[in-house]
Amino acid sequence: MNSYSVTHKASFLQGVKDCIPTMLGYFSVALAFGIVGVSSGLSILEITLLSIFVYAGAAQFIICALVAIQSPISAIFLTVFFVNSRMFLQSLALVPAFKSNSFWSNIGIGTLVTDESFGVAITKYAKEKSLNSTWMHGLNISAYLLWILTSILGGLVGNLIPRPEAFGLDYAL
DSSP states (O other), X not given: OOHHHHHHHHHHHHHHHHTHHHHHHHHHHHXXXXXXXXXXXXXXXXXXXXXXXXXXXXXXXXXHHHHHTTOOHHHHHHHHHHHHTHHHHHHHHHHHHHTTSOHHHHHHHHHHOOHXXXXXXXXXXXXXXXXOHHHHHHHHHHHHHHHHHHHHHHHHHHHHOSOGGGGTHHHHO
16 A cells, blocks of 8 residues: 555544544434434335435434425425525535545535534634545545434334334424
């Protein structure tokens, strides 16, 4: 392995390490999302697809609530768009750090930025005046994969809970 590969691997792994506090928080929220998703009538496949393609906790909880009350799809799309519009601003704030990156690398970064990964990245950027895209991918990808897997786990657990409201999970919805 050449020094370039070793440096990239170390940078990616540092991003994963820097994501651990975020992942600890994601575990409980994604688990709750899966449980709430099942209780609102979503299948494990639908929970998985929401976690893969929406990947925004607040929006995913809102989708569950709107599905449960049988809102029209247009209302769901519009609500999710407005709730997630802040992500455009967060991604724009990171542009200076990644302006020399490839288009596809930046698409990957921007697609997986969350409130939490933005907070970690912008804090690092403020201190160091630079960010490494490999580090950012480590941060984002580890959080993303944990969110998906824990949402699925939550859905599976939710299938085992006959009355989620007994545990206050209807409040989350």
